[in-house]
Amino acid sequence: MKKKWVWLLFFLLIVEVALASFIFLNPFKTKEVAKTSSSSTEVTALSTETSSTSKEKTKWIESDTEISFPILMYHSLTEPEGNSLKVPPAEFKEHMKWLKDNGYYTLTPEEAYIVLTENKKPAEKIVWVTLDDGYLNNYTEGFPILKDLKMKATISYITSKLGSSSYFDLAQMKEMAQSDTINIESHTVSHLDLNTLEDSHITSELKDSKAWFDKELSQNTSLLCYPAGRYDERVQRIAEEVGYKMAITTEPGYAKKSDGLFALKRVRISPGYDGNAFGEFVTSYQ
Known part of the structure; x- marks a missing residue:
């Protein structure tokens, strides 16, 4: 009977450790995903800005007299x-x-x-x-x-x-x-x-x-x-x-x-x- 209780306690301990590990590690994973998403957004924004800048490269010169x-x-x-x-x-x-x-x-x-x-x-x-x-x-x-x-x-x-x-x-x-x-x-x-x-x-x-x-x-x-x-x-x-x-x-x-x-x-x-x-x-x- 005592052996059964020992095994039961051992099993519960393993479950608790596994659960704690999941909770502890998951926030880092979430942050990593968020960071990746943020980086992706930054790259997209940079790409858009570069494209916009490229389109505006030509600087037009206005004239007071007929060209x-x-x-x-x-x-x-x-x-x-x-x-x-x-x-x-x-x-x-x-x-x-x-x-x-x-x-x-x-x-x-x-x-x-x-x-x-x-x-x-x-x-x-x-x-x-x-x-x-x-x-x-x-x-x-x-x-x-x-x-x-x-x-x-x-x-x-x-x-x-x-x-x-x-x-x-x-x-x-x-x-x-x-x-x-x-x-x-x-x-x-x-x-x-x-x-x-x-x-x-x-x-x-x-x-x-x-x-x-x-x-x-x-x-x-x-x-x-x-x-x-x-x-x-x-x-x-x-x-x-x-x-x-x-x-x-x-x-x-x-x-x-x-x-x-x-x-x-x-x-x-x-x-x-x-x-x-x-x-x-x-x-x-x-």
Whole structure:
């Protein structure tokens, strides 16, 4: 009988010790979980703060006078062979390097719109590099040059040229559009002289092109490049009605808001300029 009592007391003692150990150790475990949770929250907060800071990196400079800036106009990047619309890739590289070395900030369409509508700029020296039509050499030659220099450009593409061997294809277009280097915008469907068309035809050329880019590139296409620079008041009105925010012309000069967002002037770049000659030409153009 005594043995039974001894075993019973021994059993109760073990249970009591186990229970005490659980109560004693568990708060530390709880604190550890709380600490881990707290650390996780701190990391999340830090991550959010870093992301927010990154978005606000660009410091915009407001101006008391109207801002004007060069929109450079290129087409094909190849040996000219007597064609003034063709610029050799080596010259294009020299031009971009001159801009980089001289502190120029290359704009996206979105940034250009802010400059024009809010009269502030993301850097003291700004330039908008544009290439018309969508030639394959824009992808094979221009894209790598711009990427290496960490510069940006906008290519206006003629959608009816998709599938032509002289123009970049959809996969190449998407690769560029998904980079931080190239924006793809509209050069209409068929590259017709818009000022010679009926209103309904103008509408389809502008609307169908924008809709195609919006769908294929998951974007809101904001820029229209007038084919051959031809437009009139009807074209401007319809462009705005179908959802474009700006349009670029072939008229010479620096771009500024007072000319109108649908009549932005550009600086045509022809072959034959090395880096320094290019810089002198662009800065004295106005």
